[in-house]
Amino acid sequence: MRFHHMAIFVSDIDEATRLWRDVMGFKVVVDTVIPDGQGPGPKTYMYPKLLDDIFKVKNARSKMVLLASDEGALIELQQCETPLIQKTPPENLQYGHTGFHELGLMVDDIDAWFDKVRAAGYRTQTEYVWTCASIGRSFLFYDADGNMIQLWEHMNEATWQT
Secondary structure: OHHHHHHHHOOOOHHHOOOOOOOHEEEEEEEEEOOOOOOOOOOOOOOOOHHHHHHOOOOEEEEHHHEEEOOEEEEEEEEEEEEEOOOOHHOOOOOOOOOOEEEEOOOHHHHHHHHHHHHHHOEEOOOEEEOOOOEEEEEEEOOOOOOOEEEEOOOOOOOOOO
């Protein structure tokens, strides 16, 4: 099995797009509003009945931006209009709550990434890049909605101890 994409539901799709495009270096490959067709087809991402079934509301509608890294990682951003998006309370995005809480991405030159993220105004979990055993260095930061993103750089070949 291989990782395909991560969907992130956001309160401000323009702000989220700026993070992923301008700071993280992803390229916008799709920018649309869904549903974007009346039925299944080669150029339709979501049609009304499908989106209604997925979102579990009638007349579902969402802004969607799909971004890709040069290495093939995909990030799907959505800002729901129906149902209207609601921000998750920040304390529910932290550890101690169920759900996905970190999106981890592997990078080169972790120190440069730390400086770039902080210079762009994003809050980091720590004031430094930290080391994990002898396998890597990392830091966490928060997007505008409080979602945690972890950047990781391998130090050596990963050797997991049990």
